[in-house]
Amino acid sequence: MSDPHPGPRPRLDPVPNPHPHPHPRPSLDPAPNPNPNPNPNPGTGPGPVPARPSGSPPDSPSPRIEFAELLEAEFGRRWPGRSVGLDAVHRYAMIPPGKLLRPLLVLHAALTVGGELGAVLPAAVGIEGAHVGSLLHDDIIDRDTQRRGRAAVHTEFGPAQAVVAGNALFFSWFAALSECGRLGVPADRVERAMAVQAEAGVAICRGAFDELAMRGDLELGVGAYVAMARAKTAVLLAAACRVGAILGGGDAPTTELLGDFGDHLGICFQIRDDVLPYDPIAARAMGKPSDSDVRNRRPTLPVLIAHRRADPQEPRGAAPRPAGRDRTGARPVPDPRRAGADRSPGHRARDGRRPRLQGPRTPHPSARHRPRRPRPRLGAPHPSGVLSRHGSTRSPRGVPARDDLPEA
Template sequence: MSVHDGLLLIDGIESFTSLVADELENRWATGAGTLDSVCYYSLVPTGKLFRPLLLLDSAQAVGGDAAAVLPAAAGAECGHVASLIHDDIIDQDDVRRGRPSVQSKYGLGEAIVAGDALIFDLFASLAECRRNGVSDRRVVAALEAVAKAGIELCRGQSLEAEFTASRCFDVGTYLQVARLKTASLFRGVCASGAILGGGTPVQIQALGCYGESIGTAFQIHDDLLAYLSESEVTGKPDTSDVQNGRLTLPVILAYESATPEQREQLTEALFTALDPAQGLRRLIAITSETGAVDAATALARSYAEEAKNAVLLLPPSPSRERLAFFADAVIERAY
């Protein structure tokens, strides 16, 4: 990529980020009630906005108009933030994006209601695209894609709870949870962007595959952050997985190649009453000794490559270049 192309890529990302941030800033700012305040707090300042950006570029990559699908992009972030609110409730996490999580600041009841409201706003945002000239048929198809992704996300959350309770160090089950809980929403936003943008069935399928692959890479890397970054950088507790006894890929891979003594130390760190910080230190040591962090990183990279290959079916464009860039960005981020 030339310097000129690189600057165009960055300019495009910054432009889309600004558009989505402004849309989210205005979405709940005018309400005077508690619900509006809670939703606004959860959305602003924004996070990385990966999902909205992927939706916009998926639409443009198939010849669509980013401005026409902007409401859907904002809705994608609302749906994502709703899942974070509910995740923090389940995990009893008090910190999100470097500040008090929603339930920590406003209480459990308000957090549940706000998460529910943001899910409904996701669907309202998709319907809004009709006002911008998107056909009813494509809006309905996009609603279906996102609804299916949301149901899979819930299945993934439920399966994760079963997996945690099973205490079974199984890579296949972990990857199934990642595909359902995380990659489903990535697939939904990319496929819906392509649908709303007027893509062909082949293009929609390619972008759905892209979304699933990049989402799986994202989740694997997310589970690596406790071993690669400090909590001050990630903006969330690095001991959450240890505290909740959650089986992440680096831990599973470490268990597979660990000595009997190391396996005993792993299970003790996860499933006994060790101080979470002490448990994390033990896990960091064992995952490093067994090469599990490197192995998990390599698997995340392979999914990112799958995503980049999927978009090769699309015609060359700045949006296709950005989609390929994001496939690398999700596994190179420090937070």
């Protein structure tokens, strides 16, 4: 079977393995000279830099950055700029990428057990495609029009096109495993990884379905929330670790340990994602509407905790508001009556009154015994005119009334 994505593959040799195998094979090459400096007196003249002491790790770029660049290059090879049709929708959804957490877990898990980076790279690309495909469907369900700081796929191409594109990315997740087999991964490993992915895919759909059934349920316990978060988010991260370890040749205990790590990491990731909308700085960098969870009545952990600790006298159903939103979910409108409240104490507002900064309103001592002039009621007849909106009277023709004339 030929490569479904022809084109030059990115070079893999510059990427160092940050997880060397615990029992590396001995090298048959002669050991290098620990001091290759030809200058007998290295401190007295120019010469090559002395060699690094034996056993110290070499300087290298961050594996996180190297792997991210490698994945981005593979995305560009599979979905080039000249893509049309379905491939054009996939390129828009995949490039530029997000955090790349799931494909990075696949690569690191494989390297941890001594696997080859090039052989598991298609599986890393496939799991990122499955994740992005779920986001395409989530945006339609939640009616979110933005994703990663720009128009969502269903906004840019249409809801029907987004559904079909998401389905195709799910199938590409499994097609990627066949690519790993062509790159030298044994067939039994591919079969085991296929079973893990299939089980995870069903669990993810079940978690999304349960979340829809939990909408608006503020009596939901934390245990039910954790179970939903595990099925919705953590299952895919655990599958990424297990698939990487299986394809890399890891044994069963190591694969299960890595899977447990991905499970715990996924639950923590979901809790942190639920908290981000309530952080003003993080909410602006989310790239999607910060009020999506509240607007869709999603039972997030901050809402459940706030409901449990709320005062029973407060209105039922009150929930913490995302950053920059009022009780209705809209951005608050400045109150003109509070204009100037943050100015200096000696500053007067435009209407001549001092702004009240804090504390109760106390009358001035000189005004305590000042007699108040009765003001006419709204709608009462007045001999000189009609009542203005400030409580004074003006003539219908614009002539100042008696109350508006200056005192002699």
